[in-house]
Structure formats: C-alpha cells, structure tokens
Amino acid sequence: MLLTVPQVLDRETVLECRRLVTEADWVDGRDTAGTQSSQVKNNRQLPEDAPAATSARALVLQALSTNALFFTAALPKRIYPPLFNRYEGANNAFGSHIDNAIRTHPASARHVRCDLSATLFLSDPDSYDGGELVIEDSFGSQRVKLSAGDLVLYPASSVHRVEPVTRGARLACFMWIESMVRETERRRLLYELDMAILALRTDTDDSPAVVRLTGCYHNLLRMWAEV
Amino acid sequence: MQCAKPHRTTPAATPIHASRNALPLGALVTGMLLAPIGALAANETTLPQITVQDDRLDDTPEGYQGGTTRVGKTDQLAKDVPQAVTIVSQQLIEETNANTLKEALRHVSGLTFNAGEGGRIGDNMMLRGFYSFGDLYLDGIRDVAQYNRETFNLEQVDVLRGSAAMLFGRGQAGGVINQASKQPLAENRNEVALTGGTDTYRRGTADINYVLGQHVATRINIMKTDAGSTRDHVESEREGVAPSIAFGLGTDHRLTLAHYYLKTDNTPDYGVPYFELRPLDVPKDRFYGTTDDYERNRTNISTATYEFSITPDGRLRSVLRHADYTRDLWGVAPRLAAGATSASIANGTAIVNRNRQARGGEEKTWTSQTDFTTKFSTGRFEHEALIGLELLDEEAGRWSYNAIAGSVAPPTTVGNPDASPLLPASYGNRVKNGVVTYEGFTWAPYVQDMVQIMPGWKLFAGARWDDLDADYSTGAQVEYGEWSYRAGVSHQPTDFQHYYFAWSDSFNPTSDLYQFTPTTAVFPAERSRTLELGAKWELLEGDLSLRAAVYRTEKAWERNTDIETAANNPLLTRERHTSGFELEGAGRLSERWELFAGLALMSPRIDEARPGGNPNVEGVRPRNAPNYTYNLWTTYKLDHGWKIGGGVEAKGERLAYGIGGGSASITPNKVPSYQRWDAMVAYEQRRYEIRLNVLNAFDKRYYESVYENGGHVVPGTGRAVQLVTELKF
Numbered sequence: 001m002l003l004t005v006p007q008v009l010d011r012e013t014v015l016e017c018r019r020l021v022t023e024a025d026w027v028d029g030r031d032t033a034g035t036q037s038s039q040v041k042n043n044r045q046l047p048e049d050a051p052a053a054t055s056a057r058a059l060v061l062q063a064l065s066t067n068a069l070f071f072t073a074a075l076p077k078r079i080y081p082p083l084f085n086r087y088e089g090a091n092n093a094f095g096s097h098i099d100n101a102i103r104t105h106p107a108s109a110r111h112v113r114c115d116l117s118a119t120l121f122l123s124d125p126d127s128y129d130g131g132e133l134v135i136e137d138s139f140g141s142q143r144v145k146l147s148a149g150d151l152v153l154y155p156a157s158s159v160h161r162v163e164p165v166t167r168g169a170r171l172a173c174f175m176w177i178e179s180m181v182r183e184t185e186r187r188r189l190l191y192e193l194d195m196a197i198l199a200l201r202t203d204t205d206d207s208p209a210v211v212r213l214t215g216c217y218h219n220l221l222r223m224w225a226e227v
Numbered sequence: 228m229q230c231a232k233p234h235r236t237t238p239a240a241t242p243i244h245a246s247r248n249a250l251p252l253g254a255l256v257t258g259m260l261l262a263p264i265g266a267l268a269a270n271e272t273t274l275p276q277i278t279v280q281d282d283r284l285d286d287t288p289e290g291y292q293g294g295t296t297r298v299g300k301t302d303q304l305a306k307d308v309p310q311a312v313t314i315v316s317q318q319l320i321e322e323t324n325a326n327t328l329k330e331a332l333r334h335v336s337g338l339t340f341n342a343g344e345g346g347r348i349g350d351n352m353m354l355r356g357f358y359s360f361g362d363l364y365l366d367g368i369r370d371v372a373q374y375n376r377e378t379f380n381l382e383q384v385d386v387l388r389g390s391a392a393m394l395f396g397r398g399q400a401g402g403v404i405n406q407a408s409k410q411p412l413a414e415n416r417n418e419v420a421l422t423g424g425t426d427t428y429r430r431g432t433a434d435i436n437y438v439l440g441q442h443v444a445t446r447i448n449i450m451k452t453d454a455g456s457t458r459d460h461v462e463s464e465r466e467g468v469a470p471s472i473a474f475g476l477g478t479d480h481r482l483t484l485a486h487y488y489l490k491t492d493n494t495p496d497y498g499v500p501y502f503e504l505r506p507l508d509v510p511k512d513r514f515y516g517t518t519d520d521y522e523r524n525r526t527n528i529s530t531a532t533y534e535f536s537i538t539p540d541g542r543l544r545s546v547l548r549h550a551d552y553t554r555d556l557w558g559v560a561p562r563l564a565a566g567a568t569s570a571s572i573a574n575g576t577a578i579v580n581r582n583r584q585a586r587g588g589e590e591k592t593w594t595s596q597t598d599f600t601t602k603f604s605t606g607r608f609e610h611e612a613l614i615g616l617e618l619l620d621e622e623a624g625r626w627s628y629n630a631i632a633g634s635v636a637p638p639t640t641v642g643n644p645d646a647s648p649l650l651p652a653s654y655g656n657r658v659k660n661g662v663v664t665y666e667g668f669t670w671a672p673y674v675q676d677m678v679q680i681m682p683g684w685k686l687f688a689g690a691r692w693d694d695l696d697a698d699y700s701t702g703a704q705v706e707y708g709e710w711s712y713r714a715g716v717s718h719q720p721t722d723f724q725h726y727y728f729a730w731s732d733s734f735n736p737t738s739d740l741y742q743f744t745p746t747t748a749v750f751p752a753e754r755s756r757t758l759e760l761g762a763k764w765e766l767l768e769g770d771l772s773l774r775a776a777v778y779r780t781e782k783a784w785e786r787n788t789d790i791e792t793a794a795n796n797p798l799l800t801r802e803r804h805t806s807g808f809e810l811e812g813a814g815r816l817s818e819r820w821e822l823f824a825g826l827a828l829m830s831p832r833i834d835e836a837r838p839g840g841n842p843n844v845e846g847v848r849p850r851n852a853p854n855y856t857y858n859l860w861t862t863y864k865l866d867h868g869w870k871i872g873g874g875v876e877a878k879g880e881r882l883a884y885g886i887g888g889g890s891a892s893i894t895p896n897k898v899p900s901y902q903r904w905d906a907m908v909a910y911e912q913r914r915y916e917i918r919l920n921v922l923n924a925f926d927k928r929y930y931e932s933v934y935e936n937g938g939h940v941v942p943g944t945g946r947a948v949q950l951v952t953e954l955k956f
Contacts, residue, residue, distance in 0.1 A: 006635045007583050011344075012627045012660065022888075066629065066658075072253030088889060125565055126501070126937060127885055132565065145565035147580055167891045194251045202652050217252050 001188040002135060002142055002154045005069050008120055009149040013063060017056045018122055018148075018171060021084045024052030029085055029094070040095025043162070046084040057082045060120060060173050073153055073191050077227065080112040080176040082120070087131055087162060088169035094162040096136075101156075103176060114156040114176035115184070121146045121172050128168030135160040153177075155184045180225040190224075193217050250653075291319050291813045291823040291860075292772050297367060298387040298405055300394050300613050300675070301600050306763045309687065309717040309727035311388035311402075311776045311809060319823055320378050322872060322907060323860060324422070324920040324949055326430065326452065328376035328384065328406065333876050334858050335386050336809055336825030337401075339851050342498060342932035342941045344584060347788060348522060348556055349373035351932075354401025355388060355780060356805040356831035356852030357755070358788055361735060362391070362398040364405040365487075365528065369396070369619065372552035372590045374524040375491050379432050379450035380469035382407045388809070389757035389780060390733035392711030393689045396617060396671055397735050400755030400782040400805075410483065411444040411473035412436045417956050424949035426455040445472040456496075457945030459514040460646045463493035479536040487528040495522040495558030498932070498941030500579065501883075501896045502563060502572060507641065511928040511942045515561035515579050515644045517636050519654060523555045540602040548594045555587040557628065557657070559636050560939050567641070575642015583635055585657065588625035594618070609679040613689070619669040621697075628657040667697035667705075675713065683721075688714040695736055707736040709752055723765040732756040735786065750798055755782040771814035779806045781834075787886075798837035799886050803849060805831040822861040823874075829854060837886075843893050844886055850935040853879030853900070862907070873906040873924075883937040896937045901929035903943065916953040923947065 009017065029043040046053040060082050064070050080103050087093065103112050119133055125145050133144040133152065136159040143163075144152045154160070156176060181187045194217060200210050293305030293314030305312050315331050325331040328350055332338055341351040341358065349372070351360045363370050387394075388402040395403050415438055422430040430452040438444045452465040471485035497516060499507040528550040535543040559581035567577035598615040636654070639645045675689030690712050697705040715729030735753040761776035781804040787796050807829040815821045831852040833844045848854075856879065862872030882895035904925055909918035923929075923946050931943035 006580070010583065010585070010627050010629055010660070012586075063629070068250050068254035072251035075253055124885075124938075125562075127887065143566065147562055147582055150580075167894075168887075169889055190253065194253050198251050214252065221253075 001073075001184060001191065002144075002152065003069075003073050003191075004144075004146060005067060005073070005151040005153060006147075007149050008067055008070065008151045009060070009063050009122075011149065013059050014122060014149045017059055017173070020052045020056040020059075021046055021086075021122070021171060024050050026086055029091070040097055040161070042091050042093050042095075044086045044088075044091050046086075048081065048083060053084055056084060056173070060175075070151065070153070072194050073187075074116055074118075074177050075180045075187060075190070075221075075225070076116075076177045077180045078110070078112050078178040080114065080178075082173050082175040084122075084171070084173050086169060086171050087165040088128070092130070092166070093164040096159050096161040098159055099156045099176060112176060113178045113182070115179040115182060115187075116153055116177040117156040117158075117160070117174065118151055118153045118177060119144075119172050119174045120149075120151040121170075122148055123169060123171045124148045128170050129166045130163045131165040131170035132163045133160060134163060157184065180227055181221070182226065183224075186220075186224050190217065190220060193220070290815055290821055291316050292770075292815075293383075293385075293813065296383075296385045296405075297407075298385045298394070298403065300367075300598060300615070301611070306725055306765055306772060307719075308387070309685075309715050309725070309729050309761075310391075310731070311759060311761055311774065311778070313386040313388075313811060313825065314813070315384040315386070316813075316823075317382055319860060320381065320383070322862060322909070322918070323874070323905065324907075324918070324922075324951060326378055328378060328381075328404075331378055331381070331384050332386075332404070334823060334825070334860060334874075336811060336856050336858055337388070337807065337827030337829060338386070339853065339856070339878060339881060340932040341851055342934040342939060343373075343495075344497075344560060344934055344936075344938065347373060348495070348554065349524065350376050352404065353851050354386070354404070355778075355807060355827075356829055356849050357399050357401035357780070357782060359399055359401045359404060360788075362395070362401070362403045364395060364403060366408050366530065366532075366546075367395070367405060368530075368546065368548050368594050368596060369592070370406070370528070370550070372526070372550070373554055373588065374489070374526050374552060375465075375493070375522075376406065377450060377465060377467055377489055377491075379467055380409050380448040380487060382409050388776070389729075389759055389778060390711075390731045390755045391713075392693070392709075392733035393673060393675065393691045393713035393731060396619075396669070396691070396711075397693055397695070397709070397752075398733050399735055399753065400733060400757065400780045408469070408485065408487070409434065409446060409448055409471075410485075411446040411471050411476070413438060413444055413476045418953060419956075420951055420953040422949055422951045424454075425947050426457055428454040428947070428949055430454065439472075442476045442478055443472070443474050444476055445470070447471070457512055457947055458496055458942065459512045460516070460518050461494045461496045461514055463491065465489070465491045465493075481532075481534045483530075483532045485530045485532075487526065487530075489524070489526040491522075491524045493522050494518070495520050495556060495584070496941055497558060497560035497584070497934075498930070498939045500561045500563045500939050501937060502567060503569075504894065504896045506896075506898060506930055506940045506942075507563070507572070509641065511945050513644060514646055515581065515639060516559050516646065517581070517650070518647050519636075519650060520558040521555070522558060525553045527551045538601070541600070543597070543599050545597040546595070548592075548596075550590075550592045550594070552590045553588070556585060558584045560584055560934075562938065563641075564638060572641050575640055577641040578638045579641055579644065580638045581636040585628035586626060587628070587659075588623065590621070590623040592622070593620040611677040613673075613675040615673050617669070617671045617673070619667075619671075621665070621667040621669075623666075624662045624664040626662045627660045629660050662700070664700040665697060667695060669693060669695045677717075683719050685717040685719075686715075687717065688712070693734070697736075705736055707734075707752055709734045709736070723769065725763040727759075727761050727763075729759050729761070730756065731759075751784050753782065753784050753786055755780060757781075767814070767816070771812060771816060773812045774810070776809045777807070778809075779804060785837075796837070796840075796887060798840070800833050800835065800840070800844065800849075801837050802835035803831070803833045805829055805849075805852070807831075819864040820861070821863075822859065824857075824859040824861070826857040827855065829856075839888060841887060841889050841891065841893070843890065847893050847895070848882055850883055850886075850895075851881045851933045853881050855879040860905075868911045870909040870911060871907065872909075873904065875902050875904050877902040881933050883933050883935055883940065885936045896940075898930045898933050898940055901927060901943075903927055903929055914955055916951075916955075918951040918953070920949045920951070921946065922949070 026044040029045040467489040564578035571577040673691035677687035759778040811825040860874035884895035926946035
C-alpha cells in the first residue's frame with residue numbers, strides 16, 4: 001500500500017527544517033548504505049548525529065506525533081530516527097534497491113524491523129527537475145514527487161529508486177517504521193476498515209452496526225498486533 | 228457539500244471513549260506516542276517604523292491634479308516637491324469606483340502587485356521593481372500591518388518615488404505610499420452612496436461632516452460592502468467606521484481625534500498554478516480553493532493630532548497614534564500535482580493539490596511624531612527648516628496553525644475543481660503553533676533645511692538618525708543605528724516650471740515585515756539610494772500638470788520577504804538596481820476634458836547574487852518588475868450633466884522565480900503582459916449623481932498579482948458592472 005499523507009509539516013516547519021539541514025555538513029550517502037545498495041546510491045546525507053539532523057528530526061517527529069492519518073496507516077511501534085538526504089549536482093540519484101530489513105539504533109542498540117519506509121519531501125517540486133521517487137509496488141510502478149511537507153508511506157519490501165535530479169536540489173527526510181502489524185496486507189485491511197468506520201461515524205450517528213464494526217477493528221488488532 | 232459535523236451528544240457504548248471528533252481508530256489506539264518535542268521555533272516576527280501626518284482643512288481638491296500633499300513633511304503643492312510624486316485624487320478614486328487601496332493604485336505607473344502566500348497577506352505592492360509593503364503609511368505614520376486596505380475614509384493616496392528614509396524612516400527603495408484620511412471640515416456636508424453590481428456586489432457608504440460649533444466639527448465615514456467577484460466562490464465582506472472630531476478649526480491650536488475601524492472577511496484567492504512556466508490556461512473564473520477558506524482582518528487605529536501655529540511661519544505638529552491589527556488566515560494555494568501533462572490538463576484530469584496556508588497575527592504599535600517647521604532668513608538666504616522626532620513602540624506576535632491530523636482539503640482536478648469538497652470533520656480546527664513575538668523600540672530625530680540661495684534656486688539637505696532596538700522570542704536581537712539622507716537642488720524659474728536633481732537613501736534592518744531574522748548570520752541593513760533628475764511643468768495656465776523623471780535606484784543587501792524561502796535564504800540579492808523613466812500627466816485639457824495618465828519604462832536588473840547564492844541570477848530581470856507599465860483615465864463632460872470616461876491599465880511581461888543557491892540556470896515563470904480597459908458613464912447633478920462603471924470592459928483574462936517565487940498567480944477581475952447612486956445633502 002502506498003499512501004500519501006499531505007502536509008505533515010506546515011510551511012513554517014518545512015522552512016525551519018530546510019534551514020536547519022541546509023546549514024549542516026553533508027556527507028556521502030554511501031556511508032549508511034548496505035554493500036549492495038551502496039553501488040547504486042549516489043546522494044548526500046546528514047550524519048545521524050549531526051546537531052542539525054537532531055533538531056530537524058525533532059520537528060518531524062513532533063509533526064508526526066499529531067498526525068492521525070500517519071498513525072492509523074502505519075500503526076507504528078518504533079520509528080528509526082529520521083534521516084535527511086539531498087540530491088543535487090553530481091550526487092543526484094539512487095538506483096533501484098530494497099531497504100535493509102533490520103536496522104540497529106546506534107544509541108540504544110535496539111533493533112528496528114523496517115516494515116514501512118517513508119519519505120517526507122522538503123523541497124518544493126517546482127524548485128527541481130527529476131528526483132521522482134519510483135516505487136515498484138504490487139500495483140506497478142509509481143512515480144512520486146510531492147509538495148514540500150507531504151509524506152509518502154510505502155512498504156519497505158518494495159523495490160524503489162530516486163530518479164536523477166537534473167536541476168535544483170531535492171531535500172528530503174526519510175525514515176523506517178516498525179509497525180505493530182507486521183504484514184502489509186493486514187495493515188492495509190485495518191486501514192481500509194478504519195477509514196470506512198470513520199466515514200460512517202462522520203456521516204451518521206453511531207449505530208449499533210458501527211459499534212460492532214469498531215469492535216471488529218479492535219479485535220483484529222488484538223489478534224495481529226505485536227506491542 | 229461538506230461535513231463539518233456537529234458533535235453528537237448521545238454517545239453509544241462503543242469501545243472508543245468520548246471523543247466524538249471522528250478520528251481514525253488507529254490513531255487513538257497507538258496514541259500520540261512519540262516523545263513530545265519542544266515548541267516549534269519559527270524565525271519570524273513583525274517590525275515597523277515611524278513618520279508624519281496629513282492635514283487638509285481646506286476643501287477637497289478638484290479634479291485629478293494633486294494639489295497639496297504632506298509627503299515632503301510640510302504642506303506643499305505636489306509641483307513643488309523635488310521628488311517624483313503621484314497623487315491619486317479623491318475624484319479619480321470615485322470615478323473609477325476604486326474601493327480598495329489596491330484598486331486605487333492601479334493608476335500609478337511603475338507599480339505592480341504581489342500575491343501573498345502564507346507568509347505575507349494583505350496589500351503587497353512593488354514600486355519601480357522593489358517591494359514596497361514596508362512603505363505603506365496612513366497620514367504619514369507607518370501602517371505596515373498585513374491587511375486589505377479600503378478607500379472609504381481616504382481623501383487621496385500619495386506615492387512618493389525613490390528612497391525616502393529621511394522623511395519616513397526605515398523603508399525600501401521604490402518609494403512610499405501614503406494614504407491621506409478624510410478630516411473634519413468647517414462646513415456641513417453629507418454624502419450617502421449605494422452601489423449595486425454584477426456578482427452580487429453591494430456597497431453602502433456614508434460621509435457625514437457636521438459643524439458642532441464655531442471651531443468644532445465632526446465627521447464620520449461608514450462603509451459596508453458585501454461582494455462576490457468574477458472568480459467563482461470568491462467573496463469579500465467589509466465593514467468600517469471612521470469617526471473624527473476637530474477642535475479649534477481656524478484657530479492657532481487645533482486638535483483632531485480620530486478612530487479608524489475596519490473589518491474584512493474574504494475568501495483568500497491564490498489563483499492558478501503554473502504549467503510549463505506559464506499561468507495554467509483555464510477560464511479566469513476558475514477557483515481552486517474551498518468555500519471554507521477565509522481571511523479575516525480587524526484594524527483599529529486611534530490618532531490624536533495637535534497643531535499649533537506658533538507664528539505665521541512656524542508650526543508645531545504632534546501626532547500620537549495607537550494601532551492594533553489582527554489577522555487570521557485559512558486558505559489553500561493550488562499546486563499542480565506531479566505528473567500533469569498537456570493532455571491531462573487539456574482533458575481536465577490533472578490533479579491540483581491544495582497547499583494549506585494558515586496563520587494569524589497580532590500587531591500593536593504606539594507612534595509619537597512631532598514636527599516643527601519654520602521659515603527664517605540668514606542674511607540673503609531664506610530657509611525652510613524642519614526638525615522632528617519620532618518614537619515608535621512595536622509589539623507583534625504571529626503564528627501558524629497546525630491543523631489537526633488529516634484535516635486537509637483534498638486535491639481536486641484542473642477541469643472540475645470542487646470548491647465544497649467533503650472536508651474532514653476536523654477541517655479548520657486550528658491548533659496554534661508557537662507564537663513568535665517581536666518587540667521593538669525606535670527613536671529617530673531628523674532635521675532638514677531648504678535654502679533659497681538666489682531667486683528660483685534652492686538647495687536642500689536633510690538627515691535622520693534611526694535607532695532601533697528589537698527582540699524576538701526566537702532569541703534574535705537586532706540593534707541598529709542608521710543615518711539616512713536626502714539632498715538636492717531645485718530650480719523653479721517660474722511658477723510653472725520646476726527642475727530638480729535629488730539624491731536620497733533608505734535603509735531597512737530586517738526583511739521587512741515578515742520580520743525574518745536570521746539567527747546564524749547577521750547582515751548589514753538593506754541599503755538603497757536613488758538619484759533622480761526630474762522636471763515638473765504646469766501647462767494650460769496650471770490646469771494640467773506634467774512631470775518627467777529619469778532615475779537610478781540601487782539596493783544592496785536585499786532581504787527576502789517571503790517565508791517561503793526566507794528560512795534558507797534570508798538575503799535575496801547582494802546588489803540590484805532599476806534605471807527608469809517616468810512620464811505622468813494629470814489635470815484638465817479643457818473645461819470638459821480631464822485626464823490622468825502615466826508611463827513608466829523600467830530596466831531593473833540584478834547585479835550581484837547574495838553571498839553563496841546562485842550567480843546565474845546576475846543580469847536577470849527581478850521578479851514582478853515589468854519593463855513597462857502605462858495607464859490612462861480620461862473623462863469628458865457632455866451637456867446636461869452627463870459625463871463619459873474610460874481608461875486603460877497595462878503592464879509588461881512579469882517574471883516569477885525562486886532565487887536560491889546552487890548553480891542552476893534561472894528559468895522564470897512568465898506572466899503575460901496585459902491591457903485592461905475600463906469605462907464609465909455618469910449623470911451628475913448638484914444633489915445627486917448616478918454612475919455606471921464597467922470594469923474590464925473587454926472581459927480580458929489577465930493576471931493582476933504575482934506570487935514572486937512562482938507557484939501561483941492571481942487573475943484580475945473579469946467584466947463587472949457597478950451602478951453607483953450618490954446623494955449629497
């Protein structure tokens with residue numbers, strides 16, 4: 001399931017993030033890549049512990065923490081600390097790859113199983129050419145280039161790539177999420193059910209049927225969630 | 228239809244507790260479990276400045292000729308001001324039915340309009356290619372808050388070109404726009420006007436002046452407007468009251484107390500996005516916002532003015548003002564979603580995203596301004612001197628709104644925009660992000676002398692010191708002390724000719740009015756200087772004023788005024804300039820034929836990129852700065868009280884593009900040039916007048932306001948017809 005979460009960051013926060021990361025020292029993105037993907041990765045990244053990354057990450061997490069759509073779609077259990085990348089000039093693309101399944105958080109040494117990947121766009125789409133995130137999803141290939149502040153959520157199991165940036169710079173924040181519900185299809189089902197119930201509850205008073213559907217949601221979650 | 232459902236009061240026994248605010252279940256299950264982070268820091272605030280005041284106790288000027296103005300700090304005839312001045316007279320405002328300041332300024336050459344985004348809303352003008360919203364004044368006092376100004380209480384609008392900090396305090400390069408309020412008059416005079424028009428245009432105004440006693444008069448202006456527009460779903464509601472009272476009219480001590488209240492509530496219109504560097508080619512009424520969008524402003528300005536004629540030539544004038552502004556915006560800017568193609572635009576299926584723009588602000592200022600003007604002689608030299616002091620205390624807070632999750636306007640399509648989409652129940656639930664505040668105090672003494680060195684020849688020079696001390700809640704502190712100067716020579720061989728050569732400068736310490744203050748880099752104040760050579764002629768025994776000017780204005784350390792990019796990019800350019808030529812005429816060609824016309828040719832260029840900026844901007848024409856603008860308004864009186872008139876407003880091609888870093892080549896969006904024609908017919912009698920205005924008579928599609936960074940551009944009005952009935956008693 002590929003889902004766009006619009007306006008995770010409002011304009012000001014986007015600008016603040018941009019300002020923070022723009023002023024920071026960038027390193028070669030291959031530093032964080034596995035051996036296979038490092039062959040196709042050609043971008044720049046902020047070191048995980050850069051102060052700017054820490055501040056900007058805080059802004060992103062703050063915004064995510066109040067974003068119901070993100071929560072309900074991802075059902076997050078753990079989020080690997082968001083990172084920032086930058087594609088421009090000679091370092092402008094990231095070929096097809098699959099994200100690592102498990103990442104270990106350097107500070108806590110805890111493992112995060114990467115069920116979902118997310119990219120939060122920080123550059124305005126008309127400020128650069130190229131740079132589409134192309135995701136090979138079960139529905140075929142999808143090209144994603146969103147407004148600054150919007151986020152795309154997609155299964156980490158999918159093959160994806162970033163097209164070369166031919167003009168301007170593409171700044172983005174990306175992260176991996178371990179979900180309480182491990183399987184993509186189950187998560188998708190829960191999301192659909194949730195949205196359907198939401199629509200019913202918005203349009204009508206809670207009828208006994210809605211209450212029972214809500215119960216179904218919770219019982220499915222009880223059955224599937226690992227917390 | 229929309230579904231902002233009321234909260235229900237009979238919760239069923241569901242496992243989801245009392246929240247009836249219809250959040251997704253998953254969101255509640257997982258809870259907002261991420262560690263809360265400290266308050267968001269938004270590096271912006273508001274900051275302003277000082278100035279002087281206008282008083283016009285004599286009758287309103289007739290016709291389109293400027294008459295007197297205080298833009299030069301003392302009461303002067305426009306023809307005597309040794310700097311380019313355009314005066315939009317009350318008659319011009321009325322005959323063109325210009326109800327907003329913006330409409331009134333359509334008749335000013337070399338002026339273009341910016342569209343706002345989230346960062347800056349309200350009136351936003353460019354003069355001679357430089358942004359000028361920090362140079363808006365009301366009776367000589369800084370009035371730079373973000374709101375949509377009305378004309379119901381305006382006597383005239385003065386536009387003084389070029390850098391003007393010596394006269395007005397900190398400001399930019401293009402010039403100063405000064406609104407002159409209606410003042411109590413020593414005669415009973417009342418006017419009531421009702422206007423109706425196409426697109427449900429309804430407006431009522433009253434202007435009541437009443438003499439209360441021998442030296443006391445009161446005046447009240449009232450306005451209520453409720454209007455649609457030729458843009459689908461775009462509406463505007465406005466109401467205003469402006470009472471004033473003057474004591475001591477006709478005596479040596481005069482005191483005027485005035486209050487101005489304006490409330491506006493309109494649909495913010497972000498126009499259309501660009502496609503392939505041109506405004507999206509769709510009908511001009513097509514609106515991509517939603518009917519739930521709003522922009523609300525409330526303005527309260529209280530002013531006390533005391534004037535004392537100490538001697539026939541010596542006058543003290545002291546003004547104290549408190550101004551209080553609030554604004555609140557919830558709108559959406561259209562952006563074409565990725566993947567739009569000519570085909571998907573042609574068949575209307577291309578997706579338009581709606582970019583939320585939501586924020587609010589409050590500003591409060593206290594201003595005290597005292598001017599002493601006098602004439603004296605030293606030997607053979609005649610002096611006209613001005614000494615003044617201005618104090619300005621400012622307080623501002625601003626914030627953005629973080630809509631609760633998911634409460635965004637859904638995307639729509641190019642061909643069939645849905646202005647009333649099914650919105651989330653939480654749409655418009657405004658969660659304030661942290662308030663960024665700004666507090667500033669400025670004191671500024673100034674002095675100017677104009678010396679007649681021989682008959683017909685004057686030298687003038689002035690200097691002003693502005694001392695600003697400001698604090699932002701973001702931790703930034705700004706302390707500036709800056710000098711501004713004005714000097715020149717003025718030659719008036721006869722009453723009907725005036726030639727001058729003038730130099731003036733200006734400074735501005737922060738990015739004006741979005742108050743973006745970089746915390747990591749401190750740059751010098753913006754600096755601009757203008758050299759101008761001009762001529763003013765009074766033709767036809769003074770009935771027709773003509774003026775011409777050539778000038779060059781340079782600006783250094785230009786601040787970015789747009790929150791869109793200011794955070795990354797506080798400086799826009801290191802150096803830029805505009806060279807230009809202006810020609811204007813105003814007045815009467817015969818008993819029956821009047822005209823107001825202007826032509827501005829400009830050659831604006833960016834000379835040097837900001838430090839670390841993209842060098843490719845050098846040599847490029849700045850944004851929203853066309854190579855030419857021209858305007859004409861003319862009327863002809865027929866017999867029996869009939870009058871016909873019409874005119875044109877034209878602007879050359881304008882560019883819109885981001886000025887960032889990197890080394891990408893600059894590929895601007897291009898907004899096409901346009902001509903808009905208006906027409907009027909009126910039947911004027913002593914006690915009443917009926918007037919029919921046709922705006923944009925040829926129903927031309929044109930783009931009035933340009934969002935400088937690109938992104939969107941706002942179409943001007945389509946053809947509209949308004950019928951005004953005015954009673955005088």
